[in-house]
Structure formats: C-alpha cells, structure tokens
Amino acid sequence: MRNIFIRETENFIYNIIWLRKKHNLSKSKMAKLLGISVSSLNKLENGILPPRLGTEVIFLIQEQFHIHPKDLFADKLN
Secondary structure, three states, X not given: OHHHXXXXXXHHHHHHHXXXXXXXXXXXXXXXXXXXXXXXXXXXXXXXXXXXXXXXHHHHHHHHHOOOHHHHHHOOOO
C-alpha cells in the first residue's frame, strides 16, 4: 500500500511540473492558477507535499487543464 502511495505522489509531482512546462507557465503564474504560493509550488516541485495543500488544487487543475483528477496520480502525463 505504501508503494502505491509513493508512486501516486511521485506521478502527481511529475505531472504538476510537466503541466507547468508544457503550457510554458512561470512558477508565479502556475501558483496563481492553482491558488497556492510560489513557495508551496517550489516545495511541491521538490517532492515535498506542503501541509496546507488542499484538494481544491486538484479541482483547479481539472478546471484549468481539463485533466481528470485520477489521471494526475495514475500515470505520468506525456
């Protein structure tokens, strides 16, 4: 079970970075789209899940990038 959580977390982090780069967004712009601080985005992109990262981030990603939430965790986007 722990390995699944680790893999899903790694996929989520990878996908956040991939989306930002694919859409040519600065960290500041991406943080604003997700409703988080640049500091939180930096932590996230460095593999640290910020304690205040809420589920609304997932729904904002779905809304902004048209990606189903399960796809953020299941596989790495390409």
